[in-house]
Amino acid sequence: MTNDETKLATLLTTPAAGHGTVTPPIVQTSLFTFEDYDGLVARMAGQSDAPIYTRVQNPTVAEFERLMAQAEGGEAAIGFASGMGAIAAAILAFVQPGQRIACVEHVYADTYRLLERMVRPMGIDIDYHPIGAFEDQPDLLKGYALAYLESPNSLVMQVMDLQRVAGYALRHGVVTMTDNSWATPVFQRPFTLGIDLVLHSASKYIGGHSDTVAGVVIGSAAHIARIRDLTLPLLGAKLAPFEAFLLTRSLRTLHLRMERHQATADHFLDRLRQEPLVHRIHSPGPDAVPGLTGRAGLMSLEFDPGVDIPRFCNALRIFRLGVSWGGFESLALPAQASLSQAGQHNSMQRFGVSPHLLRLSLGLEDPEDLWRDFHQALQQGIA
Template sequence: MDISNLFLENNAFSDADNIICSGHEEQHENYFGAVSPPIIQTSLFVQKNYQAYCDDMQHEAERFIYSRGLNPTVQMVEEKLARLERGEACRCFASGMGAISAVLMANLSSNDHIILVNNIYGPTMALIKLMAKKFGIHYSVVLDGNLESIANAIHATTRMIYVESPGTMTMNVVDLAAIARLASAHNITTAIDNTWATPLFQKPLTLGFDIVIHSCTKYLGGHSDLIAGAVVTSHERMIAIRDFSHQLLGAVLSPFAAWLLLRGLRTLPVRMQRHQENVVQVIEYLKTRPEVENIRHPSLADAAQRAIIRKQMFGFSGLFSFEIRDGGFATVKTFIDSCQLFKVGCSWGGYESLIISPNRGYNEPALAADNIAPGLIRLSIGQESPAMLIADLDTAFAALSAR
């Protein structure tokens, strides 16, 4: 797929610039005209008298009382993220898993059924399995993302369809608008982990999805120095998430982390353009390597997936995977350990390039169940020079040949 003009065609940059760089949420006049809003690092806000306190407690969701509920610095980020995703309301959390657990806990009860579509983030699957064991939640997994397969998995007790697109490790893309229509016809809530695409490259709420989740730790923060999560949805749906999962479970974002996230958002458009430009060059290099097969990135999608991508995506991030032909754990280990510029690390979305594999040497049967090849390697392409990244990969391939 020719992606060179995808940003310009869909106006992703100008839209984000308007929201991210706008002072709409930042209220500079309240902070002596400071261009960078201050960190309101406080646990509580005092009221002028007791009657004012009593009045505020009746409107706890909208008033500054205690920073577990509302904090001005956190609120700035929440309002920007809501606008970026075309949502009505956003709540930020202390981690991506805090956001994911908030959505699941607020929307599922004992004996409810959830359908998980595509390859889902590992800790999310672990949480679902724990909820099944402890709370009686039922679940089905639809790896192929096919609409007919999803329809066949629907039960009378199905309450949620939870999606990742592109999917974890495999990068499979599914038709979000079609899934949203199917769910709506059965009165089923839809939720998506949109971390890979960011709000710049995919806006699921505009395609009919009900809830969008982000690990802000990744591209939205962009500097590998914060842990954060976000949920964007309608005002109505946010009530249950806020009252139960945000307030009572308490995994809320700190003001300092919110300030770091706000800083990261300033450069999101330029960073995402660089990630896309870099990943294209690295993929072109990998295409020339005889040791490589099945490069998994949406820019290389087949005709059916390209049609879906054109409808719902505005660009591509720098996370992808590829398979080493006939690779196993020893091959994967040699390749990864031979890289110097690519660092071994479990996260992604920062300025640095990272490399890992889901193959741990003891879990190949589990990988096979998830349709993941034992020779799969995941790369997060950072902000470094593509020539340097390619040279590093060249060294790793040479190490394989020398074995």
């Protein structure tokens, strides 16, 4: 049987979309017309899947969606203009006023702000629980409509037994969705573990080149149809054809890039464990929980309080300071900077992130060059 790496690297576009081309053509149009009245009526009546308008349908986008569904082991997928577009559309398709959401602690900062600033004022209650509660309390989800998960979760990289939690959710009729941007389908497939919907900020490892902002949701045909019918067309966060083209390009090399990110992360872990100024490392690896088969290049660590983090950051030469991750370039993000962000909806303050924490996104540069840069900056941070 052909393995998944070969499938993504060699799969051609469908004949209808690309006429046998190796990469999907960019169908750069907003509108699709019909040859006759009957064709238009059939499409409006839902008796045809012919494209009608790029806000809801486009052949280039459809190719990316097809590949993502295959990569994650799902039945269908929808591409969005951003990860937050995907998250918002997925959440709002499955909750109504008066219902409740169970969310994992240390959730991504903008997901937290979405829940607190927009979803809660709609009359939807949100409760935040630690990962251990999701895993150890079979009846925790009773009475909830939706469980929003991340494994690993943001910044502190705690992992969850998704298969166990999915079983609890099924018992109580709760829809589950999880962000899989960190692991990608190369290292984890939540849909095959029983999770209902899998989300990605495709701007991260799926895109891999820091040139695309996009999101995607994968799930069963029925769940994806619900999002496609309700929140995709009405919220309007559609994925553009050119971005879909770039993402399809990037999927061809996803396995290779994730293997390199993992090798660099393993290299760093070996060095960091010997560094007395690093008190804690957050970097889950293979078999940390059922279904997780690899280690991504995104990790965080906590410095000794004696390290001057601003001085450390200013001494970096290869690492850059930036808020995203998953691209070819290596990045550092100090928690101090985000903890200082004004406003009452700061998730890092809410969940008690250490001010000594630093997130590293290890890119595709030479691992030894990256370590030398990190180490010299650390030495300057204590000078």
